[in-house]
Amino acid sequence: MTEPQPDDATVLFREPGATWWWLLAGPVSATTMLLIQLSSGYGWQPLLPAVFLVLVTGFLSLQVKAARIHTSVELTREYLRQGAETIRISEIARIYPVADGAEVPVWQSYRALGELTGVPRGRTGIGLKLSSDRRAQAWARKHRQLRIALTSVVNEPAS
Structure with a gap:
């Protein structure tokens, strides 16, 4: 009986680049502003907290989306994707x-x-060191884990 071959699209290493949890800062800032208004005696005035909610959440959503596009990392047996660039193993x-x-x-x-x-x-x-005498730098937050996974994929014999 033969063992099942691993799927080539199996992700060996992944970093998303940023987390969507940062968007909670919008509701937290709005709630904080509302509590400041209530504790200082101004009463219930929702306009300013609503502005904080929309501006902070909107700005952070743009930042998180950009980080998830440009600073994400994915490694499979076929390719290494760093941000918007993909190179074959x-x-x-x-x-x-x-x-x-x-x-x-x-x-x-190196680049x-x-x-x-x-x-x-x-x-x-x-x-x-890439083919055609090119050189570059891969990168990651968990660089030790990426190095281990990358070394195992690059050094495995071709099938």
């Missing part, structure tokens, strides 16, 4: 070792994958 020739010591490794100056100008804040880069 077959294009990755080598993963550079972790930076240790006081000297900054050369790979930290970051995705449509951003650099590695996003709060993320750590992982140096990659």
Whole structure:
């Protein structure tokens, strides 16, 4: 009996980029403003809390949506997606070792994958040598987990 083959679309590593929980700041700010009004003796005046609710929630929803597009990471056996850029695993020739010591490794100056100008804040880069003598940086918040998953996929024998 043969064992079932894993689906190629199985996600090995994923980071969403941002969480929708941030949108709770809108209702919290509106409630806080209403409580400030009530405690200071102004009574029930819902206009200002409603403005806070709409503005804070609207602004944060744009920010979260943008972060989920541009700072999300997904790794499968076929591809690595960093933000809006996707590269095939077959294009990755080598993963550079972790930076240790006081000297900054050369790979930290390579182009970051995705449509951003650099590695996003709060993320750590992982140096990659790509096919056709290209170089880049993958990145993630949980960079150690991404490095382990990426190393296992890049180093597995082709079937």
